[in-house]
Amino acid sequence: MRAGESAGSAIARSVDLAQHVERLGYKRFWLAEHHSIPGLACSATPVLIGHVAAATTAIRVGSGGVMLPNHAPLVVAEQFGTLEALYPGRIDLGLGRAPGGDFATMRALRRDLQQSGEDFPALLQELRTYLGPEQPNQVVKAIPGQGSNVPITLLGSSLFSARLAAVLGLPFAFAAHFAPQQLYRAAQHYREQFQPSKVLQKPYLMIGVQVIAAETDAIAKRLFTTPQQRFLQLIRNRPVELLPPVDSMESLWQEWERAAVEDKLGAAIVGSDATVKAGLEKLVRDTGADEVIVVTDTYEHRDRLESYERVAGMGIA
Numbered sequence: 177m178r179a180g181e182s183a184g185s186a187i188a189r190s191v192d193l194a195q196h197v198e199r200l201g202y203k204r205f206w207l208a209e210h211h212s213i214p215g216l217a218c219s220a221t222p223v224l225i226g227h228v229a230a231a232t233t234a235i236r237v238g239s240g241g242v243m244l245p246n247h248a249p250l251v252v253a254e255q256f257g258t259l260e261a262l263y264p265g266r267i268d269l270g271l272g273r274a275p276g277g278d279f280a281t282m283r284a285l286r287r288d289l290q291q292s293g294e295d296f297p298a299l300l301q302e303l304r305t306y307l308g309p310e311q312p313n314q315v316v317k318a319i320p321g322q323g324s325n326v327p328i329t330l331l332g333s334s335l336f337s338a339r340l341a342a343v344l345g346l347p348f349a350f351a352a353h354f355a356p357q358q359l360y361r362a363a364q365h366y367r368e369q370f371q372p373s374k375v376l377q378k379p380y381l382m383i384g385v386q387v388i389a390a391e392t393d394a395i396a397k398r399l400f401t402t403p404q405q406r407f408l409q410l411i412r413n414r415p416v417e418l419l420p421p422v423d424s425m426e427s428l429w430q431e432w433e434r435a436a437v438e439d440k441l442g443a444a445i446v447g448s449d450a451t452v453k454a455g456l457e458k459l460v461r462d463t464g465a466d467e468v469i470v471v472t473d474t475y476e477h478r479d480r481l482e483s484y485e486r487v488a489g490m491g492i493a
Contacts, residue, residue: 177215177417177418178417179417183217187217187224187227190207190224190228191227192477193205193480193481193484194228194231194232195231195232196481198234200488202488203235203236203467204235204238205228205232205237205238206237206238206268206270207238207240208240209221209239209242211246212284213416214417215418216416221239222239222242222256225238225259225267229262236267236268237263237266237267237268238267239268239270239271240270240331240349240469241269241272241331242271242272243272243273243274244273244296244299244300244303245299246282246285247285249303250302250306250318252303253318253321253322254318254319254320254321256269256307257306257307257318257320257321257324260326261324268329270329270349271300271303271328271329272330273296296336300340300344303328304328306318306321307321307322307323307324307326307328308322308323308325327347328347328375329347329349329382330344330346330349331349331350331351332350332362333357333362334358334362335362338362338365339365339366339369341366342365342367342368342379343369343371344371344375345371345374345375345376346373347376347381348366348379348381349381349382349383350363350381350382350383352443353385353386354441356440356442357439359443360463363383363463363465366379367379379466381463381464381466381467382465382466382467382468383463383465383467383468383469384468384469384471385444385459385471386441386443386445386446386471386473387444387445387452387470387471387487388444388446388447388452388474388479388483389448389482389483389487390448390479390486392447392448393451396452397446397447398421398422398423399421399446399474399475400444400446401422401424401425402418402420402421402475403441403444403473405419405422405425405428406418406419408428408429408433408437411433411437419475421474443459445459449486449489452486452487453490456468456487456490456492457492460492468492470484472484
C-alpha cells in the first residue's frame with residue numbers, strides 16, 4: 177500500500193495487474209503471506225487468491241507462499257481444496273516455513289507456541305495426506321480437498337527447503353527477490369540431490385527475482401529507489417508502504433543500511449529492455465531455472481504494468 181492508501185485500493189491494483197499479465201501470457205500470479213506489517217495487505221492469502229481467480233479466466237493463481245507453521249494443515253487443505261473446486265486446474269499452493277511476521281505475531285498465529293520451522297516436514301506430510309487420495313482407515317478428511325491433489329511447490333531462501341524439495345521430488349522456488357545469498361548453492365543442491373517422484377520425474381526450479389524494466393537504464397534505476405526505500409524502512413522497523421522514487425538514495429541511508437539493502441536486493445535486474453533481457457538470460461543460464469517469478473515494485477501502477485509488458489515482449493519464455 178502507499179502511505180495513507182486503503183487496503184481495498186491496493187488490492188484492486190493487484191487485481192488489475194493480474195488481468196494485465198494474463199493478457200500478456202504470464203503463467204501464474206502468486207500472492208504472499210505477511211502479518212502485522214503496516215503497508216502490506218496480504219495477510220489473508222487464500223481470500224486474495226479467490227478474489228484474483230474470480231477476476232481472471234485462465235492464469236494460475238496461488239500462494240507465494242502460505243507459511244505452513246502458522247496454520248493447521250487441515251485448514252490449509254480445506255481452503256485450497258475449496259479454491260480448487262471453485263477454479264479447477266488454476267490453483268497453486270506454494271509453501272514456506274518462515275513466520276511471515278515478527279515473534280509476537282508468530283505467537284498470536286500459531287496453534288502451539290513451541291512450534292518452529294523444524295517441524296515443517298511433518299506439517300507438510302500431514303497436509304499432503306489431506307490433499308491426496310483418501311487412505312484406508314483415514315479418520316480426518318479435508319472436504320473439499322481430499323483427492324484434489326492441488327500442486328505443491330516448496331519455497332525457501334536457504335538450503336533447508338531445497339533439500340526437502342529434492343528428497344520429496346517436489347518443485348522448488350527460491351526467494352532471490354529478497355534473500356539471494358544462497359541462490360546458487362540451493363539451486364545446485366536441489367538439482368544434484370533431486371529424487372524422482374509421482375509428482376515430478378526431473379527437478380523443476382523457480383527463481384523469484386526483483387525486475388524493473390523501463391525505457392532506459394537511468395529511468396529504471398530511479399524507479400528502483402522505491403523498493404530500496406521499502407527495504408530500508410523494513411530495516412528501520414517502520415511501515416513499508418510504497419514511496420515515490422527519488423533521484424538518489426545517498427542522503428537517505430547510512431553506509432551500513434546501504435549495504436544491508438543491497439544485500440537483500442543483490443539479485444535485482446533493473447534497466448532497459450536490453451539490460452533486463454541480458455540479466456534474465458544470465459540468471460536462467462547460471463541457475464538452470466525452469467521458471468522465473470518476476471517481482472516488480474514501483475510507486476506508479478502504470479510503471480509496473482509497463483515493466484511487465486516489456487519483460488513479456490523479450491521473448492525469453
